Amino acid sequence: MVENTNSTNTNLEYKRAKRKEEMKQQVVTFALMIVFTIIAFTMVTADLDKLFVIPILLVLAIVQVGFQLYYFMHMSHKGHEMPSLMFYGGVSVAFLTILTMLVLVWW
Amino acid sequence: MSTTIEQNKGFGATLWDYLTTVDHKKIAVLYLIGGGFFFILGGLEAMAIRIQLIKPANDFVSAGFYNEILTMHGTTMIFLAAMPLIFALMNAVIPLQIGARDVAFPFLNSLGFWLFLFGGILLNASWFLGGAPDAGWTAYAPLSTTSPGHGVDFYVLGLQISGAGTLIAGINFLVTIINMRAPGMTYMRMPLFTWTTFVVSALILFAFPALTVGLFLLMFDRLFGSGFFDASMGGNSVIWEHLFWIFGHPEVYILILPAFGIFSEVLPTFSKKRLFGYTAMVFATVLIGFLGFMVWAHHMFTVGLGPAANSIFAIATMAIAVPTGIKIFNWLFTMWGGSIRINTAMLWALGFIPSFTIGGMTGVMVAAAPADYQYHDSYFIVAHFHYVIVGGVVFGIFAGLHYWWPKMFGKILDETLGKITFWTFFTGFHLTFFIQHFLGLMGMPRRYWTYGADQGLELGNVISTVGAFLMAIGAIVFLYNVIITTIKGDKVSGDPWDGRTLEWSIPNPTPHYNFTQIPLVRGLDPLWIEKTEGRKGMTPAEPIGDIHMPNPSILPFVMSLGLFIAGFGAIYQIDNPIWLVVLIIGMGITFGAMFIRSVKDDHGHHIHKEDLDKGAGL
Ligand code: HEM
Numbered sequence: 243m244v245e246n247t248n249s250t251n252t253n254l255e256y257k258r259a260k261r262k263e264e265m266k267q268q269v270v271t272f273a274l275m276i277v278f279t280i281i282a283f284t285m286v287t288a289d290l291d292k293l294f295v296i297p298i299l300l301v302l303a304i305v306q307v308g309f310q311l312y313y314f315m316h317m318s319h320k321g322h323e324m325p326s327l328m329f330y331g332g333v334s335v336a337f338l339t340i341l342t343m344l345v346l347v348w349w
Numbered sequence: 350m351s352t353t354i355e356q357n358k359g360f361g362a363t364l365w366d367y368l369t370t371v372d373h374k375k376i377a378v379l380y381l382i383g384g385g386f387f388f389i390l391g392g393l394e395a396m397a398i399r400i401q402l403i404k405p406a407n408d409f410v411s412a413g414f415y416n417e418i419l420t421m422h423g424t425t426m427i428f429l430a431a432m433p434l435i436f437a438l439m440n441a442v443i444p445l446q447i448g449a450r451d452v453a454f455p456f457l458n459s460l461g462f463w464l465f466l467f468g469g470i471l472l473n474a475s476w477f478l479g480g481a482p483d484a485g486w487t488a489y490a491p492l493s494t495t496s497p498g499h500g501v502d503f504y505v506l507g508l509q510i511s512g513a514g515t516l517i518a519g520i521n522f523l524v525t526i527i528n529m530r531a532p533g534m535t536y537m538r539m540p541l542f543t544w545t546t547f548v549v550s551a552l553i554l555f556a557f558p559a560l561t562v563g564l565f566l567l568m569f570d571r572l573f574g575s576g577f578f579d580a581s582m583g584g585n586s587v588i589w590e591h592l593f594w595i596f597g598h599p600e601v602y603i604l605i606l607p608a609f610g611i612f613s614e615v616l617p618t619f620s621k622k623r624l625f626g627y628t629a630m631v632f633a634t635v636l637i638g639f640l641g642f643m644v645w646a647h648h649m650f651t652v653g654l655g656p657a658a659n660s661i662f663a664i665a666t667m668a669i670a671v672p673t674g675i676k677i678f679n680w681l682f683t684m685w686g687g688s689i690r691i692n693t694a695m696l697w698a699l700g701f702i703p704s705f706t707i708g709g710m711t712g713v714m715v716a717a718a719p720a721d722y723q724y725h726d727s728y729f730i731v732a733h734f735h736y737v738i739v740g741g742v743v744f745g746i747f748a749g750l751h752y753w754w755p756k757m758f759g760k761i762l763d764e765t766l767g768k769i770t771f772w773t774f775f776t777g778f779h780l781t782f783f784i785q786h787f788l789g790l791m792g793m794p795r796r797y798w799t800y801g802a803d804q805g806l807e808l809g810n811v812i813s814t815v816g817a818f819l820m821a822i823g824a825i826v827f828l829y830n831v832i833i834t835t836i837k838g839d840k841v842s843g844d845p846w847d848g849r850t851l852e853w854s855i856p857n858p859t860p861h862y863n864f865t866q867i868p869l870v871r872g873l874d875p876l877w878i879e880k881t882e883g884r885k886g887m888t889p890a891e892p893i894g895d896i897h898m899p900n901p902s903i904l905p906f907v908m909s910l911g912l913f914i915a916g917f918g919a920i921y922q923i924d925n926p927i928w929l930v931v932l933i934i935g936m937g938i939t940f941g942a943m944f945i946r947s948v949k950d951d952h953g954h955h956i957h958k959e960d961l962d963k964g965a966g967l
Pocket residue numbers: 487601602604605647648666667669670673708709710711712713715716717721724725726730733734737738741742
């Protein structure tokens with residue numbers, strides 16, 4: 243309904259600009275993700291110290307999941323509050339459970 | 350089809366209607382019948398247990414058979430009776446309470462029901478096929494991995510199938526409540542039953558996968574030669590306990606939270622007052638849901654996790670008593686100063702408060718880890734969880750059935766019979782289980798098939814069995830009540846209780862499409878707001894228009910049937926590989942039905958606005 247007014251044109255331009263901006267971000271993150279993957283593989287093949295490689299791998303993985311969720315699956319957009327809540331709820335429950343297992347139960 | 354009036358249909362047409370229905374109101378009836386059937390079955394098993402224990406060294410049943418009845422009683426009551434009965438009430442009420450015409454995924458709703466039913470039938474088929482599962486409802490390894498025969502295999506596959514149904518139902522209610530609320534119904538205007546259903550659905554979503562994984566591992570160990578729980582092959586049997594209780598403790602909250610929701614509807618209606626402390630109630634519900642995930646190891650205090658783990662889990666467990674206590678006080682304050690009507694639904698609610706409080710108190714007692722070394726695996730635990738499950742969940746189901754029966758079936762259950770049911774059941778319940786606290790303290794262990802004459806346990810067990818018979822009488826009177834009301838009861842108006850929430854704004858019988866016009870919600874207790882402002886019903890939020898409804902489908906039934914057949918194949922292939930054929934045929938049926946569902950477009954149908962007031966689709 244709102245689009246049916248005189249502001250249609252400016253609206254459209256704004257949308258186009260925004261899409262272009264998003265496209266740029268997606269390309270950048272995509273490139274970054276490939277770089278991350280290459281780093282990960284070279285680190286593993288380079289026979290570095292495990293204690294050094296594993297934490298970095300984990301960080302790279304987490305950042306990649308973030309990229310995926312926010313730039314490709316649009317979780318930053320409006321109307322994704324409930325999916326975010328469910329997502330972070332689930333992640334924190336799983337995290338606490340695994341943490342408990344590791345430090346309390348099997349240590 | 351859906352536009353014919355119910356009474357004019359033959360038996361075959363009605364049967365087909367229910368096999369293919371995707372209407373949440375009819376699925377509610379299916380859940381009620383299915384859950385009610387298994388409740389009776391589990392009740393008969395309970396009676397057999399109590400008869401066996403009525404005197405020392407009894408031989409009413411053999412030791413092995415006792416293990417089977419005991420296991421099936423627990424498994425049936427939790428998975429096949431309590432949960433489906435709760436789903437019955439959710440299906441009957443939630444779309445009406447939030448002002449929706451159906452659930453978000455009507456097809457999945459029906460699939461969830463049929464999966465539950467076929468899973469339950471598969472589990473119970475074990476009785477006729479060489480013996481039921483006998484490793485307890487908790488199926489601890491290595492008892493479950495080494496139990497001879499096929500009993501535990503039926504447990505694994507039956508629960509796997511019905512568990513999938515539960516997961517589907519949970520996801521469906523999550524999406525329904527998030528997406529389908531009527532205009533104006535913000536989260537903080539949702540009735541408490543909707544809120545608890547919402548939180549419970551999230552619990553199902555996060556808790557059931559742990560059971561799924563555990564059951565898969567158990568299935569691999571028993572049927573495909575793996576050794577996840579076998580120490581001699583490098584496995585670890587304690588992992589099963591963790592997986593089971595990571596699911597199991599949220600499961601007990603999945604059962605009790607909807608009951609909390611029911612009481613939070615019944616008490617305000619019959620006190621003619623707004624629910625006291627609505628915000629605190631919502632907060633407490635969410636908090637209980639969250640904490641429920643962090644306490645599973647309180648079932649494993651005696652496993653030997655060490656003092657650090659035991660103390661942390663003990664404290665987390667006791668913390669849950671705080672939000673629960675908040676709820677108890679809010680219910681009491683809701684009644685305070687209200688104009689209270691005591692009918693059967695209200696009686697169940699009133700009986701619930703002290704009964705459940707006792708269960709919560711023994712809960713805190715067993716949560717004290719050092720003390721639990723005494724209580725664990727004794728009849729004290731049996732008393733604790735029956736106080737919360739019967740005194741909480743079963744009372745809640747009875748309250749909900751009496752409260753919403755006029756919404757579901759258009760008639761009020763007979764009040765006199767209802768009160769007889771309540772008083773016999775209530776008295777029987779306390780007779781049966783109160784004394785069990787003391788039996789436990791005197792050293793009577795849980796899950797033993799008999800006891801000696803010299804142990805001083807006779808009197809307590811006699812009292813307990815007498816109580817069980819009273820409960821059975823109460824249940825029979827309730828059944829009689831249902832039959833007599835169906836035959837003789839008078840049709841009532843759409844709002845027989847002078848209700849407060851949206852479901853009571855709908856005329857009786859509820860139209861196929863629930864709301865001719867979706868209502869506009871202007872606050873908590875929306876119907877009550879309109880009533881206090883002198884209006885007869887809700888203000889519509891939309892003009893009268895065509896209504897889009899989903900088409901019925903037999904596919905959910907076929908998919909579930911396929912898995913049921915595949916279940917037998919999976920169980921018996923270990924005896925003879927030829928059974929793999931059955932497994933493949935069953936999976937083929939399921940995947941075939943899924944394929945048809947995917948490629949065949951089904952856009953549903955429209956009810957035209959000209960037909961709406963002519964009673965179309967009733
Ligand atoms: C104040 C709240 C509660 C606390 C602190 C609590 C605590 C506990 C603890 C510590 C145990 C394990 C005892 C043992 O095996 O040695 C237990 C067992 C149990 N509780 Fe609760 N509980 C609470 C509420 C509930 C509720 C609301 C339900 C169900 C509706 C429930 C159902 C059960 C069941 C079924 C068991 C026995 C499981 C089994 O071993 O078969 N509890 N509870």
